Amino acid sequence: MIIVLDGPAGSGKSSTAKALASKLTLQYLDSGALYRAISYQWIKTGKDLSLFDNLDEMPLTFTYDSGEFRVFIGEEDCTAAIRSKKVSGSVSKVAANPTVRAFVNLLMRQHANAHPSIADGRDLGTVVFPDAEVKFFLQASAEVRAQRRTKEVLESGQNASYEEVLQNIKERDRLDSTREHDPLRKAEDAIVVQTDQMTFDEQVAFCVEHILSKTSLTIE
Numbered sequence: 706m707i708i709v710l711d712g713p714a715g716s717g718k719s720s721t722a723k724a725l726a727s728k729l730t731l732q733y734l735d736s737g738a739l740y741r742a743i744s745y746q747w748i749k750t751g752k753d754l755s756l757f758d759n760l761d762e763m764p765l766t767f768t769y770d771s772g773e774f775r776v777f778i779g780e781e782d783c784t785a786a787i788r789s790k791k792v793s794g795s796v797s798k799v800a801a802n803p804t805v806r807a808f809v810n811l812l813m814r815q816h817a818n819a820h821p822s823i824a825d826g827r828d829l830g831t832v833v834f835p836d837a838e839v840k841f842f843l844q845a846s847a848e849v850r851a852q853r854r855t856k857e858v859l860e861s862g863q864n865a866s867y868e869e870v871l872q873n874i875k876e877r878d879r880l881d882s883t884r885e886h887d888p889l890r891k892a893e894d895a896i897v898v899q900t901d902q903m904t905f906d907e908q909v910a911f912c913v914e915h916i917l918s919k920t921s922l923t924i925e
């Protein structure tokens with residue numbers, strides 16, 4: 706069982722997916738975090754492109770426990786570090802690499818085969834899980850997404866200006882939707898959730914109702 710949520714940066718995919726995972730007792734799979742972890746390691750090892758030729762050797766693992774998706778490289782828990790500005794600034798470039806994409810897709814499919822999951826990303830409904838039981842595509846204007854992301858960053862204790870976040874979101878939208886390999890795109894059979902005017906609870910309730918009508922899942 707796999708349910709997917711795709712959409713641009715800051716559209717509320719991860720918080721929605723986590724809320725759905727908790728309500729429906731599913732594992733949550735954060736594909737962006739896997740791209741971020743690879744970017745983090747790439748920066749840490751001096752931006753050596755040969756890293757991408759040996760991804761099989763990268764000890765990248767992840768867990769979902771108590772509502773939190775954690776990523777590890779070897780013994781190192783890099784869950785917090787992958788959210789840094791440095792990583793955010795280079796992740797679109799790393800995620801455009803087809804070898805990196807094939808590696809992340811394999812990890813995700815292996816996990817979803819073993820555990821009923823809900824996953825979020827950019828190309829899950831189109832490329833990674835074309836046969837997903839339910840597909841959502843979350844949308845909101847760049848301005849609304851930047852407001853939400855700025856609030857999140859400030860709440861996590863880091864510095865952020867709305868203008869800087871808006872610029873980063875627009876640049877990532879451009880890179881993610883115009884790249885050659887697996888660009889951000891709505892699957893034909895995905896349900897569009899336009900979240901600008903919705904509260905978080907409304908958007909979760911909308912998704913729950915849809916999932917319950919399309920699957921055999923039940924609420925705890």
Ligand code: DC
Pocket residue numbers: 714715736737738740741796797800801825826827828829877881
């Ligand atoms: O969801 P996020 O902002 O943490 O994602 C980080 C980056 O990873 C984003 O800029 C695009 C990329 N990404 C992707 O290309 N494909 C996915 N399925 C998920 C994320």
